[in-house]
Amino acid sequence: MAQSQRGNRSGVTxxxxxxxxxxxxxxxxxxxxxxxxxxxxxxxxxxxxxxxxVAGRPxxxxxxxxxxxxxxxxxxxAAVGTIRAVHESAVASKLMAKVIEVNVQAGxxxxxxxxxxxxxxxxxxxxxxxxxxVVAAAQAARDQAQIEYDRIARLFEQATAxxxxxxxxxxxxxxxxxxxxxxxxxxxxxxxxxxxxxxRSPIDGKVIDKRVEVGDTARPGEVLLTLYDPTxxxxxxxxxxxxxxxxxxxxxxxxxxxxxxxxxxxxxxxxVPEAESASRTFAVKVTGPCPxxxxxxxxxxxxxxxxxxxxxVIPRNAVRHVGQLEIVEVAERTAGVPGEAAPGGPAVVQRxxxxxxxxxxxxVEILSGLRVGEDVLVPPAANAGAS
Numbered sequence: 001m002a003q004s005q006r007g008n009r010s011g012v013t014x015x016x017x018x019x020x021x022x023x024x025x026x027x028x029x030x031x032x033x034x035x036x037x038x039x040x041x042x043x044x045x046x047x048x049x050x051x052x053x054v055a056g057r058p059x060x061x062x063x064x065x066x067x068x069x070x071x072x073x074x075x076x077x078a079a080v081g082t083i084r085a086v087h088e089s090a091v092a093s094k095l096m097a098k099v100i101e102v103n104v105q106a107g108x109x110x111x112x113x114x115x116x117x118x119x120x121x122x123x124x125x126x127x128x129x130x131x132x133x134v135v136a137a138a139q140a141a142r143d144q145a146q147i148e149y150d151r152i153a154r155l156f157e158q159a160t161a162x163x164x165x166x167x168x169x170x171x172x173x174x175x176x177x178x179x180x181x182x183x184x185x186x187x188x189x190x191x192x193x194x195x196x197x198x199x200r201s202p203i204d205g206k207v208i209d210k211r212v213e214v215g216d217t218a219r220p221g222e223v224l225l226t227l228y229d230p231t232x233x234x235x236x237x238x239x240x241x242x243x244x245x246x247x248x249x250x251x252x253x254x255x256x257x258x259x260x261x262x263x264x265x266x267x268x269x270x271x272v273p274e275a276e277s278a279s280r281t282f283a284v285k286v287t288g289p290c291p292x293x294x295x296x297x298x299x300x301x302x303x304x305x306x307x308x309x310x311x312x313v314i315p316r317n318a319v320r321h322v323g324q325l326e327i328v329e330v331a332e333r334t335a336g337v338p339g340e341a342a343p344g345g346p347a348v349v350q351r352x353x354x355x356x357x358x359x360x361x362x363x364v365e366i367l368s369g370l371r372v373g374e375d376v377l378v379p380p381a382a383n384a385g386a387s
Contacts, residue, residue, distance in 0.1 A: 059347045065331055065375040066315045073360060075306040078256070079284070081237025083298040085228035086287055089203055093218035094196040095119055106210050110201040110227065117212065117224050121197035128194050131187035138180040145169075145176035205229045208296060233290045235266065237302035238281040246304060247271060247284060254303040255286055257294060263303070264290050313363040318376045319356065326356050328370070329377040349377055 059065075101118035104110060152169035155161035209226035218224060235255050239247065247253070249268050256263045266288030275282050286302060320327050331347045357365030370376070 057349050059331055059349055059377070063349075064378040066318060066378050068312060068314055068366065068370045068372055068374045068376060070310045070372055071313055071360070071363070072308045073311045073358075073365075074308050076358070077243065077304045077306055078301040079237040079239045079243070079304060081235045081284075081300050081302055083257070083290075083294055083296060083300050084234055084236050085230070085296050086232040086234050087203060087205070087229040088296070089205070089227045090223045091116065091199060091202065091225045091227065092221055092223045093117075093119065093199065094220055095124075095193070096217065096219050097121070097197060099212050099214055099216045099218055102210070102212060102214055104207050104210065104225070106207050108207050110205060110207060112201055112204050114201045115198055116201055116207075117199040117218075119197040119199070119218055121194055124190070124194040124197055128187070128190040131183070131190040135180070135183040135187050138176070138183040142173075142176035142180040145173040149173040199224060201227060203227060203229055228296055230295075232287065233294050233296070234269065234285050234287040235300045235302060237284050237286070237300070238276070238279065239284045239302065239304070241275055241280050241282060243304055244271060244282045244284070246306070252288075253286060253305075255288075255290075256301040256303055257290075257298060258301070259298055260291060260293055262291055264288065266290070311357075311360075312366045312370065312372065313360065314366055314370065314376050315378055316359060316362050316364040318378045319354070319364060320379075326354050327351050328354050329379075330370070331375040331377060 097119035099117060100120050102116075103114075103118075104116050110116065149169040149172070152161050152166050156163070156166040205227040206229075207225055208228055210224075211222075212218060212224045247268055249271060251268050252265055253268060254263050255266050266286040268284060269287045270285040272283040272285075284302065314328065318328055320329075328351075329349045330352050332350050352369055354369030355367040357367045359365070
């Protein structure tokens with residue numbers, strides 16, 4: 001019994017020792033954490049009260065400040081579209097013949113009437129020569145019939161030839177003349193078919209697609225080349241039906257070409273009076289002067305003006321680009337809440353990240369980061385691009 005009681009007391013003692021050790025360890029860790037947090041350092045009274053409200057460099061004398069202002073601008077909605085040529089021509093073959101010559105490449109500029117492709121025309125030339133021979137024979141027959149008619153006519157006038165002989169001579173002359181005309185038309189047809197073997201450019205333009213090479217066999221109706229006139233381009237955009245009421249044929253409108261980072265003005269030339277059933281959009285075609293470098297198939301946007309709205313703007317050269325960030329320098333007061341002027345407080349310049357929107361000439365829209373009434377620093381022109 002005594003031995004059992006001694007064993008129980010020993011177990012309780014071990015448990016108490018473990019608990020005490022854990023408590024001591026926890027207290028040590030807590031003291032270390034408080035020390036690292038600076039809880040045991042002496043604080044200087046009034047230090048925080050004398051700290052400046054805004055940190056930044058002072059505004060230099062003569063610095064140019066521009067106010068953050070509001071202007072009224074129309075809301076713009078973009079309708080995506082594709083640049084197409086107003087005049088586009090698919091040059092096809094009218095014959096089945098072997099291609100013996102191709103004189104152009106894709107991207108090459110051509111003139112109207114320039115030879116693009118030649119087809120094998122040996123059999124066609126033989127047909128032309130045959131038609132020429134038939135014309136020569138018909139011409140000879142007609143000349144002989146004319147001579148015979150003139151002879152019979154003189155005899156008839158002298159009453160030495162009968163009326164029947166005169167009628168026969170007249171009929172023979174008319175028949176020979178008709179045969180000569182038929183032969184001449186057959187020659188024209190043969191020469192026209194021969195001309196089909198030489199494929200020429202129908203317009204002044206640029207080759208955008210070449211589908212044949214030397215040795216290929218061209219077939220009637222098969223497209224050999226595709227040309228377009230680069231001087232007359234148009235944007236074909238899909239506009240939702242609710243916006244078509246704001247557009248009318250003949251109206252000038254802006255077109256944005258993303259690949260060239262450029263906006264040009266065009267005229268609405270056509271509004272197709274039929275909506276696509278899947279998207280409920282109408283095709284709107286805009287033509288007009290476009291900058292060099294615009295090609296068929298490029299992506300573009302039709303900028304449709306809507307109602308006006310208030311837009312927050314600042315001078316565009318007040319914005320500096322640091323990496324992928326847009327930053328402006330704002331003149332703020334050292335007293336009071338940042339951004340709210342306090343009388344008598346010196347102004348300092350503080351950098352601020354902003355989000356930009358549309359550009360309006362030498363001004364740019366501010367989507368976030370600034371408020372009306374604030375002033376931004378406009379750097380000199382020489383340093384406008386510095387960051």
